[in-house]
Amino acid sequence: MLPITFPNGLKKAFTLSYDDGCYDDLRLIEMMEKYGVRGTFNVSSGITRPEGQEPCGSWERLTLSERQAYRRDGVEVAVHGQTHRDFTRISEPELIYEIMGDKQALESEFGCLVRGAAYPYGSFNDLSVERLKNCGIKYCRTVWSDHSMALPSDWLRLRPTAHHNDPELPGIIDSFISGQQPAPDRPSALKMLYIWGHTPEFRRDGNWQMMEDYLGRLAGRDDVWYATNLEICEYALAANALEYSADGRIVHNPTAKTVWLDDRGNAVKVEPDETVGV
Numbered sequence: 001m002l003p004i005t006f007p008n009g010l011k012k013a014f015t016l017s018y019d020d021g022c023y024d025d026l027r028l029i030e031m032m033e034k035y036g037v038r039g040t041f042n043v044s045s046g047i048t049r050p051e052g053q054e055p056c057g058s059w060e061r062l063t064l065s066e067r068q069a070y071r072r073d074g075v076e077v078a079v080h081g082q083t084h085r086d087f088t089r090i091s092e093p094e095l096i097y098e099i100m101g102d103k104q105a106l107e108s109e110f111g112c113l114v115r116g117a118a119y120p121y122g123s124f125n126d127l128s129v130e131r132l133k134n135c136g137i138k139y140c141r142t143v144w145s146d147h148s149m150a151l152p153s154d155w156l157r158l159r160p161t162a163h164h165n166d167p168e169l170p171g172i173i174d175s176f177i178s179g180q181q182p183a184p185d186r187p188s189a190l191k192m193l194y195i196w197g198h199t200p201e202f203r204r205d206g207n208w209q210m211m212e213d214y215l216g217r218l219a220g221r222d223d224v225w226y227a228t229n230l231e232i233c234e235y236a237l238a239a240n241a242l243e244y245s246a247d248g249r250i251v252h253n254p255t256a257k258t259v260w261l262d263d264r265g266n267a268v269k270v271e272p273d274e275t276v277g278v
């Protein structure tokens with residue numbers, strides 16, 4: 001079996017994940033557009049700031065009209081609980097409402113199919129994982145940063161690489177850029193650098209410039225796939241769905257996505273429904 005790569009033979013992916021649908025998301029979206037990076041905003045659709053009211057608090061949400069900024073290319077909207085309730089402290093009907101209510105509202109607001117999520121407060125249990133799966137959610141991000149850049153084995157318990165304030169992040173970015181191999185206990189040829197946070201933290205901590213510096217270092221690299229959370233998740237799920245002959249020399253792609261393999265440095269493309277010898 002040949003190892004998988006990201007699209008076009010790339011072996012590194014970079015993505016962002018920011019929670020709560022806050023006013024400061026607008027500034028991050030501008031920055032993402034400037035640097036050509038892509039990412040995901042996890043929005044509690046039921047919590048908005050009234051139209052015409054100036055943002056005055058430290059954790060102000062966007063108005064409905066301001067939320068149109070999430071329509072830009074490179075921006076994914078994802079579930080964060082309709083009213084941001086802790087998934088482990090509510091009844092099962094309330095849990096389903098928090099997931100499906102948010103999914104439905106975001107889908108009707110943005111005219112898209114929402115398949116991603118992040119846990120409010122980072123809280124989850126087995127029941128919330130199961131209900132997310134039942135509701136058609138493909139991945140859900142926790143707040144357990146583990147400094148790993150390996151692809152997750154469980155996308156519904158997704159661990160980010162680091163929060164943007166993590167003191168180890170500059171070193172992790174160095175390692176991502178220089179292409180050092182992951183630690184032996186994380187044997188994966190593919191690297192996903194996944195940074196998360198809340199945009200009001202930049203205002204609170206006065207460190208927008210730090211984030212801009214990070215994006216400036218990470219942007220414009222021809223060996224990096226810039227993608228939203230869902231784009232990476234769905235690609236990985238498609239790659240995991242490949243079917244192989246007993247000797248691993250014939251591969252079939254039963255999915256609707258093109259998947260790429262690495263044949264000793266050469267990128268091999270396996271188109272949807274294609275069967276190829278490798």
Ligand SMILES: [Zn+2]
Nearest residue numbers: 019020120121
């Ligand atoms: Zn939140």
